[in-house]
Amino acid sequence: xxxxxxxxxxxxxxxxxxxxxxxxxxxxxxxxxxxxxxxxxxxxxxxxxxxxxxxxxxxxxxxxxxxxxxxxxxxxxxxxxxxxxxxxxxxxxxxxxxxxxxxxxxxxxxxxxxxxxxxxxxxxxxxxxxxxxxxxxxxxxxxxxxxxxxxxxxxxxxxxxxxxxxxxxxxxxxxxxxxxxxxxxxxxxxxxxxxxxxxxxxxxxxxxxxxxxxxxxxxxxxxxxxxxxxxxxxxxxxxxxxxxxxxxxxxxxxxxxxxxxxxxxxxxxxxxxxxxxxxxxxxxxxxxxxxxxxxxxxxxxxxxxxxxxxxxxxxxxxxxxxxxxxxxxxxxxxxxxxxxxxxxxxxxxxxxxxxxxxxxxxxxxx
Amino acid sequence: xxxxxxxxxxxxxxxxxxxxxxxxxxxxxxxxxxxxxxxxxxxxxxxxxxxxxxxxxxxxxxxxxxxxxxxxxxxxxxxxxxxxxxxxxxxxxxxxxxxxxxxxxxxxxxxxxxxxxxxxxxxxxxxxxxxxxxxxxxxxxxxxxxxxxxxxxxxxxxxxxxxxxxxxxxxxxxxxxxxxxxxxxxxxxxxxxxxxxxxxxxxxxxxxxxxxxxxxxxxxxxxxxxxxxxxxxxxxxxxxxxxxxxxxxxxxxxxxxxxxxxxxxxxxxxxxxxxxxxxxxxxxxxxxxxxxxxxxxxxxxxxxxxxxxxxxxxxxxxxxxxxxxxxxxxxxxxxxxxxxxxxxxxxxxxxxxxxxxxxxxxxxxxxxxxxxxxxxxxxxxxxxxxxxxxxxxxxxxxxxxxxxxxxxxxxxxxxxxxxxxxxxxxxxxxxxxxxxxxxxxxxxxxxxxxxxxxxxxxxxxxxxxxx
Numbered sequence: 001x002x003x004x005x006x007x008x009x010x011x012x013x014x015x016x017x018x019x020x021x022x023x024x025x026x027x028x029x030x031x032x033x034x035x036x037x038x039x040x041x042x043x044x045x046x047x048x049x050x051x052x053x054x055x056x057x058x059x060x061x062x063x064x065x066x067x068x069x070x071x072x073x074x075x076x077x078x079x080x081x082x083x084x085x086x087x088x089x090x091x092x093x094x095x096x097x098x099x100x101x102x103x104x105x106x107x108x109x110x111x112x113x114x115x116x117x118x119x120x121x122x123x124x125x126x127x128x129x130x131x132x133x134x135x136x137x138x139x140x141x142x143x144x145x146x147x148x149x150x151x152x153x154x155x156x157x158x159x160x161x162x163x164x165x166x167x168x169x170x171x172x173x174x175x176x177x178x179x180x181x182x183x184x185x186x187x188x189x190x191x192x193x194x195x196x197x198x199x200x201x202x203x204x205x206x207x208x209x210x211x212x213x214x215x216x217x218x219x220x221x222x223x224x225x226x227x228x229x230x231x232x233x234x235x236x237x238x239x240x241x242x243x244x245x246x247x248x249x250x251x252x253x254x255x256x257x258x259x260x261x262x263x264x265x266x267x268x269x270x271x272x273x274x275x276x277x278x279x280x281x282x283x284x285x286x287x288x289x290x291x292x293x294x295x296x297x298x299x300x301x302x303x304x305x306x307x308x309x310x311x312x313x314x315x316x317x318x319x320x321x322x323x324x325x326x327x328x329x330x331x332x333x334x335x336x337x338x339x340x341x342x343x344x345x346x347x348x349x350x351x352x353x354x355x356x357x358x359x360x361x362x363x364x365x366x
Numbered sequence: 367x368x369x370x371x372x373x374x375x376x377x378x379x380x381x382x383x384x385x386x387x388x389x390x391x392x393x394x395x396x397x398x399x400x401x402x403x404x405x406x407x408x409x410x411x412x413x414x415x416x417x418x419x420x421x422x423x424x425x426x427x428x429x430x431x432x433x434x435x436x437x438x439x440x441x442x443x444x445x446x447x448x449x450x451x452x453x454x455x456x457x458x459x460x461x462x463x464x465x466x467x468x469x470x471x472x473x474x475x476x477x478x479x480x481x482x483x484x485x486x487x488x489x490x491x492x493x494x495x496x497x498x499x500x501x502x503x504x505x506x507x508x509x510x511x512x513x514x515x516x517x518x519x520x521x522x523x524x525x526x527x528x529x530x531x532x533x534x535x536x537x538x539x540x541x542x543x544x545x546x547x548x549x550x551x552x553x554x555x556x557x558x559x560x561x562x563x564x565x566x567x568x569x570x571x572x573x574x575x576x577x578x579x580x581x582x583x584x585x586x587x588x589x590x591x592x593x594x595x596x597x598x599x600x601x602x603x604x605x606x607x608x609x610x611x612x613x614x615x616x617x618x619x620x621x622x623x624x625x626x627x628x629x630x631x632x633x634x635x636x637x638x639x640x641x642x643x644x645x646x647x648x649x650x651x652x653x654x655x656x657x658x659x660x661x662x663x664x665x666x667x668x669x670x671x672x673x674x675x676x677x678x679x680x681x682x683x684x685x686x687x688x689x690x691x692x693x694x695x696x697x698x699x700x701x702x703x704x705x706x707x708x709x710x711x712x713x714x715x716x717x718x719x720x721x722x723x724x725x726x727x728x729x730x731x732x733x734x735x736x737x738x739x740x741x742x743x744x745x746x747x748x749x750x751x752x753x754x755x756x757x758x759x760x761x762x763x764x765x766x767x768x769x770x771x772x773x774x775x776x777x778x779x780x781x782x783x784x785x786x787x788x789x790x791x792x793x794x795x796x797x798x799x800x801x802x803x804x805x806x807x808x809x810x811x812x813x814x815x816x817x818x819x820x821x822x823x824x825x826x827x828x829x830x831x832x833x
Contacts, residue, residue, distance in 0.1 A: 003383055006387065007757060010390060011761070013398075014765070017397075017398075020768075021767065021768060021771050024405075024771075025771070025775070028775055078412075078413075118415075119415050122414070123413040123414055123415065126413075126414040129418070156410070157415070159417065160414070160415070160418075163418065163419075187554070187555055189553040189556065191423070192417070192553060195420075199419065317482070317484030350482040351482055353480050354479060354481045354482060357477075357479045358481075358497065358499070361479070361497060362499045364499075365499045365500050
């Protein structure tokens with residue numbers, strides 16, 4: 001009897017699966033024409049408002065109400081985005097005017113989507129990323145709402161909201177948002193944070209200064225993203241990076257990032273430490289040695305060349321490889337390397353020869 | 367005597383009822399969860415819940431090759447067409463007896479170099495190394511002594527420069543956005559050590575620069591049935607296992623791994639035939655024994671197109687190989703079974719693979735013998751048996767089609783009415799005939815398998831329609 005009941009239950013599930021497949025198939029076939037209809041209908045209304053703007057009139061309040069009412073539904077917001085996307089290149093002045101005049105709608109929608117499920121909130125943030133600059137919304141009015149989006153425990157919603165804040169280009173908001181995302185509820189990869197910060201549309205110097213002021217309030221994970229970001233934009237933080245470099249209690253990745261910083265911005269005080277890292281033969285410290293050897297490519301002097309030649313004898317493959325590349329950057333004369341080429345260390349010799357070969361292949365490519 | 371048979375059949379009946387309840391419940395759950403996940407992913411993408419900027423995690427693609435002169439050039443060209451910036455391609459020619467290396471050298475103007483290789487995992491000696499920098503990304507060809515696929519992969523890992531590597535088959539084609547999609551879980555979660563890609567049969571599909579330009583059900587019956595089987599058995603179940611970090615298989619045709627963890631775990635095991643499954647199980651064991659916080663993910667939208675065998679002989683060869691690999695991995699890591707130390711991987715994944723993958727062919731064949739015996743002693747209700755079989759075929763067909771259509775709907779592929787007719791007609795044939803043929807093949811796979819250790823499982827290849 002129990003088995004029969006199970007067969008019936010599974011039969012019911014199968015039946016519902018068939019119905020689902022059929023209904024979904026039909027809906028899918030209809031979805032495109034329905035979206036096109038929405039776009040056409042919306043386009044007509046927007047065209048009228050464009051005419052008004054061209055004639056020097058403001059956007060009709062009825063139109064604003066209409067947008068508020070319709071774009072609360074995500075499919076209409078998608079249609080609206082499609083239309084705006086298509087017009088972005090055509091009529092820049094009228095288009096910007098239109099976006100400026102519908103600011104109240106955007107604000108209304110920001111509040112409305114904040115209460116919706118995460119995916120829809122994520123889409124609204126994406127919408128904002130695209131039109132942030134054009135709408136010129138007073139920053140204060142939308143910042144609190146976007147920060148609430150960052151608070152949501154959904155990866156994409158957070159990333160999209162962060163991107164929208166970067167697009168608005170307000171330093172305080174971005175720092176605040178970074179602090180919120182640091183709550184450990186959702187992991188955001190440091191690459192995403194760094195790339196996001198690089199897309200910031202405001203003053204990078206100002207943002208870096210603010211981030212550095214609050215540096216110790218961030219987790220190591222976010223600190224690493226900030227350090228990497230600073231490396232791309234500013235050579236003014238040598239003193240601060242030197243402190244990280246010298247502090248053995250600091251996280252390994254942070255110190256490695258600091259070494260990379262001095263690979264980009266040379267500094268006499270850092271050179272000593274870089275040389276010490278490069279000379280360190282402890283296999284447990286190979287990552288420091290490797291990054292330091294790479295960074296030494298930008299430093300000149302006989303001690304640097306000698307250290308790099310010595311690093312060619314390292315027991316670690318990566319250190320040897322980086323040393324060969326850095327020596328190449330120093331344009332060391334072949335006669336200076338004869339002791340390695342003719343020496344007993346096969347590993348050092350092989351690495352040097354390999355690097356010479358690949359350099360030739362790369363040159364041949366141009 | 368009849369009473370004795372009756373008693374025996376009663377016990378067998380109870381066993382099969384429990385077995386089928388377990389199997390059907392799993393199948394229903396996996397197809398339901400799998401399909402709903404696919405629809406959810408589609409909605410997520412529609413609502414732009416995705417990464418909009420280029421976040422490039424550097425990746426080394428390792429392509430082990432053995433006698434692949436027919437397909438290798440097209441495969442490497444497809445890799446060069448990938449929409450990704452930071453990667454390198456490493457082809458390891460495992461001592462091919464054909465012109466695999468020569469084809470590559472000529473096609474990509476490769477030059478011999480004296481590259482030193484860091485041996486962090488044991489593998490056979492290299493014979494020659496070639497490199498080229500003429501293309502979008504560096505390409506390296508390593509020709510080494512024959513040592514099997516696992517050994518070739520280990521060589522590729524040793525030679526790779528980046529922190530993540532991808533293993534793939536030389537006869538497969540990656541979709542243009544597959545690298546971006548397979549890397550995404552690494553950016554979404556900080557503890558990902560491996561990501562499995564979705565492997566799909568490309569028979570009947572035309573691919574241009576990694577884009578599908580026409581999709582049809584294959585013209586031959588056998589690959590057609592495999593398309594349905596892939597969706598029901600592989601796609602759906604892997605999505606379900608992914609929900610609780612329980613995936614113990616990442617197909618050798620397309621998977622991404624964190625190099626440092628793979629090296630720490632000892633790399634691929636060249637003494638097994640199913641090196642792909644063996645590595646994933648080994649990673650579970652390694653991470654759990656070292657109390658590491660880890661995730662093994664499955665990326666449903668990272669797509670790799672591969673050739674499904676078109677002849678029954680090749681299909682049997684492939685399945686025999688898979689079954690031996692399964693047997694080797696499961697016996698090697700038998701301590702995982704129901705061991706709380708290994709969490710849900712030991713209690714659900716291992717148990718499922720043991721009962722419904724490793725032992726299922728024996729159980730199914732035993733079931734058929736029991737039916738024959740019961741028929742001989744007149745202890746079977748034939749009309750009920752036929753009805754029960756038809757219910758099984760009907761329900762399983764519906765599940766196959768649900769998984770199939772979920773995949774088709776969610777990647778916006780358009781099928782012709784002929785394709786739909788083929789799918790509907792052949793799923794019943796696959797469940798009522800092919801399944802039992804393959805059960806027999808798998809049941810007999812273990813006879814004399816030790817002789818075939820380290821051999822490359824080759825099936826007849828055609829040039830992929832890649833333009």
